[in-house]
Structure formats: structure tokens, C-alpha cells
Amino acid sequence: MTNTGIAMIGSGSATPPVSLDNQRLSQIVETSDEWIASRTGIRDRRVADPQTSLCSLATAASKQAIAMAQIDPSEIDLIVLATSTPDDLFGSASQIQAQLGATQAVAFDLTAACSGFIFGLVTAAQFIRTGVYKTVLLIGGDILSRWVDWSDRRTCVLFGDGAGAVVLQASECDRLLGFELRSDGTQNGCLNLSFQAQPQPLIDQITVSPGTYQPITMNGKEVYRFAVKKVPEVIEKALFRADLTVDQINWLILHQANQRIIDAVAQRLNIPSDRVISNLANYGNTSAASIPIALDEAVRAGKIKPGDVIATSGFGAGLTWGAAIFQWGI
Template structure:
């Protein structure tokens, strides 16, 4: 048996930080309206020279350094994004080149806000299969390029950023047999394409030949999110053989503070165990979980040996959770 162990985290944000008050000068909204409904106070917006790939590169560099590695130690890159630099090639290959990594496996995963969880399971599976030893898993987005800045119901919700982790193989008999050993303990993923129309982008190469703009029916998304996230977290914990009480931290997708609060209540989890960064970053889609994870690791909240649950839900719908001992 082989376990994939988290050995480094990193994140990156665009230089420009936009407050609710600044947004209110451009669209019919207010700081009070946004905070009351979402908990969001700030978001970062990419400038002309900042792209999904450059943000991913910076987050990846920080994660590699935190793991005590060099870029050439990496033999697998899985990058989750809904906003690639180009239709092709994969943004992962651009990051590979930027980091100076030679021959390795590099590809993108598209599952919107759940993309990072999908990427984690893919990398975990490839490490467990013995195909790779050190994986760079990235969530990176420039969602500001998909927003309709006249639609106050969506443009206030999203921001840009990137987060990354390094997963390394551990395969000594002693490590694997120890129930307290570090590593990814369980992952669970789901999708239900019947709900495409509730959260989508109204463009694409094969349909309109345009990038399109994000469209969302917020009430319906909220209802599905609370039910699905609570269920998949319980499912992942059961697969790991752990009760809810064993969880030290939940690092959720940072979509809306009300969704995070409702999900925690449904699981009887105290709010003190939930890492929340949505007030500072807004919804950064596939980047939100690794961004929040990196912040909690670096400020000392998440410590070695603790049980952490990652969870997210996004357009599709797609949703998933991962349980790990850090």
C-alpha cells in the first residue's frame, strides 16, 4: 500500500484588491447588501499581466518550497480550472514550462468549484498506483474574465486566485500500517448533470465560439449545496472510518458564508472548526479550497497530525470531499 501525503501548500492572489464599496461605484449594490447575503467583503481581480497560469505558477512555487523540494522533483501536475489561459494546450503544461520542469505528466481537470477535489483524487489515485512519487495539485482561476459586470447577483460573488499542494508517496510498511500515519484517508466525488442550467457559462468553443458569461440561479444552488456538501462529507468520513467528532478542521469551498454556516449546522460542527476566507477572497472557484488550506496552514491553525476535511460543490453539479491527516 502507498499513501499520498501532503507535504507543502502555497497560494497566490492578484495584486488588485477590490472592496464592496468600490464595486458599489460600478454596479447597483452596497457593502451592506453583499455582506448580509454572502459574507464577502473583498475579492482580488487579476490585472492584464496576471493569468490563471501565472497565479498557478506562483502558488505552485510556494507549495514546492514549503515541501522542501525543487521543481524538478515533481513528476505529476494536475491543475483544476474553469478559466484556462487557452482552450488548449492545458494550462498545467504552461505552468510546467514556467517552473522549468522537463518531462512529467501534466494536464487540466474541469469540474468548476469542485475541480480541486477532483484533481486531488486523480493525483492520489496515480500515486497509490505507483505511477508517480511527487504530485503538484493546483486550483487556479481568473473568474473575473467570465463575469457580467452589470449583473449584481453574480459579479459581487467571485474573485481570482490560486492555491496548490504537494502530495508525496509514502510506502514504508511502518507508515502505512500506522492508523495515525499522515496522508489522504478517503475521497468521494459526485456529479449530476441534470442541473447544468442552474450554474453555467453561456458560451464555449463548440457552441457559440465565445468565452461567454457566468449565469446562476442562486436560490436553487444554495439549496443543493447544503444538502450535497453535508452528505458527501459524511460519506467521506465513513469511508475513512472516522466520526464527525474526530474532525479538527473543515476547509470548505468558499462560496457563501451562509452556505458554510448551514452546512456546519447540518453536521453539528462548531463554527470554530470551519476555515473561512470568503470574506477576504470571495468565491475563487477551484482555487478556493487550496487558498483557504494554505492560509490555515501558514497561520498555524492546521497542524501536523490533525484530521482535515476538504469539500466543495460547483457547476454541473459536481461535488466532493477528501479526508486527510496532515
């Protein structure tokens, strides 16, 4: 096996057609457009209806990425689906593989919440660099509306649904310039979508624990404090590994969680606002989908051009966080 470089050659994104803006949301819970927008930067979000599955969104985003990459689905060796909200708890990547007709691809799910796309990117890169696979489809997708308490205004205003995808391919030149991944389980309680058991005696001394997952809970102040401190640090470490400085970054794409976080991180890194990509106002926090959706929109708008250096960082439940520095295109 030989070490091989990585290029990101295609992107795609998909969101549900149903829009839930702040004004309509204020009819559900006691809130207002001004309250939400001033604290988060969010004005709208997309919400999946009962007929919309994660697989359908992920497949739609993937088809766009495959088309941009100008490859056939049969050329894909590996599909990595970064999600916390699969249609099937056993995994949904294989369903996407079937829907795409990617008959040669092995497929699996990866769960790292809002850091999922970054963790998935680094995971996929290892398969390419070691020569095991040549072409990888990486998808970040979540339908968090399934797991939101719509009576809790602290969380229900934040989240939206969607999927984004990229095609990674072996290349003579390595476009993944540096990365850094981190986890801190001692802060797991700050952001949860936890299982709650309902113990059921079975026979003799045996008790089983069927149950279900509970809606999202979050300590917003702690998550904000964590992100503003840790994200600039992890980006700087990834830049160090890439042997680059902040001045050499063309674009900053952060996980779209809160505009205040995005602004604070950019300020700490001294990155001007015209080099920061944000679509949070339109989609809210789409978890693992947020970075690839923002990337795809910027590429299709002509903002991001081949050769541009992009610094990106995901952060969230776990707690997990990470950063990657890459060049777009071949």
C-alpha cells in the same frame, strides 16, 4: 506496482494585488457593502489585471508549495491543474510546467469548476497509490473576473481570482483517509459559463459554428439549496469511508462560495464555528482555488498542524460535488 500511501507535504497560494471591495463595487452596480456582506459574507475580492495570467498565479502558488515541501521542481512527476479558466483553451498546465522548470513532469488540465480541487486531489491520488508517480503538484486556480457580467449584481459580487497549490508525495502511511465524488448533469442549467455559437455558412450544405463563451449565469437559490443538502451528505459518506466520526475532525474547509452555506453545513454536521476555516470575506468565490488558498493560509498561520484531520468539500457547476478527508503533513 505496489499500492502506496499519500501525504500532503507543502502548500502555497497567490492572488492578484488589485483589490475590489464592496464599497468600490457599489460604484459599478447598484448594490452596497451591507447588501453583499449580509447575503454572502463577502467584503472584498482580488481581480486580475490584463497583465496577470492564470499561469503566473498558478506558478507563484506552486513555487511556495514546492519550497514548503523542500523538493526540487525536477522531482515532480505530474502536474494537475484544476481550472475552468485556462489562459489557453487547449490547456495551461504545460506552460506552468515550463515556468517551474519541472522538466520530468507530465502536465494536464482538469475541469470540474468549484469542485476542481477535490476532483484533482482524488485523481492525483490514484497515480500515487498505483505506484505510477511518486510526487504530484496539484493546483487549483481560476480567473473568473474574465467571465463575469459586471452589470449583473447577482453574480459580479461573488467572484474573485486566485490560485492555490499542494505537493502530494508517496508515503508509507496513507494520509488521504476517505473521499466521495458526485455529479448530477440534470441540474447543469443552475450554473453555466456556456458557449454561444454564431453559425457561419461555409460551402454547399456545410455550416460551421464559431463563437465565444458567454458570462456566468447562476440560479442562486437552487445552488444554495443543492449545496446545503448535498454537501453534509457527501462529507458524511467520506467520513464513513475513512472510518471516522465528525468528532474526530480538527478542521472543516469548504469551498468558499457563500458564508451562509458554510454556516449551514457546519451546523448540520454539528461542527463548532471555531473548527471551521473561512477566508471568504477577503477573497470571494475563487472557484477551484478557494480550498487550497484557505488551506495554505491556515497552515502558514499555524492553525493547521501536522497530523490534523481535515474534512473538505467542493461543490458547484456541473453540478458536481465531492468531499475528502485527509491528515495534513507527513
